Amino acid sequence: MKINKIVFIAMLFFLDAAKAQPLVPTPPMGWMTWNYFGENINEQIIKEMADAMVISGMSNAGYKYIMIDDGWQGGRDNKNNMIPDVKKFPSGIKNLADYIHSKGMKLGIYSDAAQLTCAGYTASLGFEEQDAKTFASWGIDYLKYDYCHAPEDSVTAKIRYKKMADALKKSGRDIVFSICEWGVRKPWLWAANVGGQLWRTTYDIRDSWKSMMSILDINAELNNYAAPGRWNDPDMLIVGLNGNKGPSGDLGGIGCTDVEYKSNMSLWCMMAAPLIATNDVRTMSSATKEILLNKELIAINQDIAGVHAKRIKLENGIEIFIKPLMNNDTAIAILNRNETKQTVEIKFSQIGLQRKYILRDVIQHNLAGISDKWKGEIQNHETKVFRLKPNNKK
Numbered sequence: 001m002k003i004n005k006i007v008f009i010a011m012l013f014f015l016d017a018a019k020a021q022p023l024v025p026t027p028p029m030g031w032m033t034w035n036y037f038g039e040n041i042n043e044q045i046i047k048e049m050a051d052a053m054v055i056s057g058m059s060n061a062g063y064k065y066i067m068i069d070d071g072w073q074g075g076r077d078n079k080n081n082m083i084p085d086v087k088k089f090p091s092g093i094k095n096l097a098d099y100i101h102s103k104g105m106k107l108g109i110y111s112d113a114a115q116l117t118c119a120g121y122t123a124s125l126g127f128e129e130q131d132a133k134t135f136a137s138w139g140i141d142y143l144k145y146d147y148c149h150a151p152e153d154s155v156t157a158k159i160r161y162k163k164m165a166d167a168l169k170k171s172g173r174d175i176v177f178s179i180c181e182w183g184v185r186k187p188w189l190w191a192a193n194v195g196g197q198l199w200r201t202t203y204d205i206r207d208s209w210k211s212m213m214s215i216l217d218i219n220a221e222l223n224n225y226a227a228p229g230r231w232n233d234p235d236m237l238i239v240g241l242n243g244n245k246g247p248s249g250d251l252g253g254i255g256c257t258d259v260e261y262k263s264n265m266s267l268w269c270m271m272a273a274p275l276i277a278t279n280d281v282r283t284m285s286s287a288t289k290e291i292l293l294n295k296e297l298i299a300i301n302q303d304i305a306g307v308h309a310k311r312i313k314l315e316n317g318i319e320i321f322i323k324p325l326m327n328n329d330t331a332i333a334i335l336n337r338n339e340t341k342q343t344v345e346i347k348f349s350q351i352g353l354q355r356k357y358i359l360r361d362v363i364q365h366n367l368a369g370i371s372d373k374w375k376g377e378i379q380n381h382e383t384k385v386f387r388l389k390p391n392n393k394k
């Protein structure tokens with residue numbers, strides 16, 4: 001009897017814990033249409049991309065969400081149900097979702113908290129419950145909810161985002177809610193409370209080093225606001241865009257070097273950012289593939305402790321990022337923002353790490369020594385990343 005009671009209480013505890021499991025316990029990973037295709041999307045492209053995600057190993061590595069960004073909408077039918085553009089999506093979104101799910105992936109879609117989206121398509125204001133039900137009936141797993149054409153004040157923003165978050169909760173399907181008001185109203189302070197799992201912290205990323213660094217400077221300071229189930233979103237990865245002329249090419253988005261793209265991947269992993277690729281996965285080069293599929297970096301991003309790295313700026317254009325991981329491991333990244341190569345020496349005690357560590361270089365994939373410091377050269381715009389394990393041997 002007594003044992004039965006204990007088993008019963010334990011079961012209740014586990015049921016409760018299962019219920020409490022957040023929708024995205026680790027940062028969501030996937031691929032999004034916007035930066036490469038803009039509005040020029042259709043079901044064929046998206047199916048091909050899903051196939052490429054599987055063939056290239058992206059899906060297996062964790063990039064599970066395929067997100068349709070702006071430009072899919074075809075208005076509303078005579079019952080006010082949202083419908084896709086029939087030229088772009090002749091088989092309908094449900095059919096596409098079934099295809100994506102059959103590949104073991106998930107489907108995301110896009111709308112906006114006003115009457116029109118940023119690119120001027122039909123949006124969800126006033127139809128939140130109806131649209132959430134439509135999305136659920138199609139099998140949608142993720143909604144990016146933008147804020148173009150909406151009032152500037154944060155009171156209205158909170159009301160409009162909560163309205164859609166509540167509608168999604170009532171829709172009968174688990175749908176991740178991604179808040180996209182570009183960090184203007186400090187969403188890190190309220191987005192999780194109104195029902196968001198992630199929130200953009202900045203305006204749109206462009207395919208340039210300058211844009212990457214300006215986004216880094218905003219997002220890096222927000223480390224205290226991220227936790228399992230709630231993430232700062234510094235926008236998509238630009239890895240592999242290589243100066244493409246889509247939206248990523250606006251405002252001087254001329255492309256980056258592979259060293260810079262590696263920094264993009266490394267820094268986003270350290271900041272526990274969503275990893276949303278946006279390059280053409282069907283034709284990506286082996287260099288791009290190697291960057292996006294760096295499993296040791298992905299493991300740092302997906303570590304279940306869910307910590308967004310703390311940044312320490314040294315005075316000489318060198319920045320250090322420290323991310324505590326499970327099992328007493330720590331990831332550290334060292335970024336050289338200078339235009340020239342630098343020799344850097346970091347004593348770990350300087351950054352609060354008091355022991356000797358086994359250092360694994362997760363970019364080179366090799367052992368980088370057992371030490372209480374690291375000294376080496378870092379190219380301009382390069383980021384070194386190490387996984388440190390306390391060295392327990394005498």
Ligand code: GLA
Nearest residue numbers: 034069070118119146180204
């Ligand atoms: C905004 C968002 C982008 C993209 C476009 C679509 O600019 O910030 O990420 O969704 O709208 O129009």
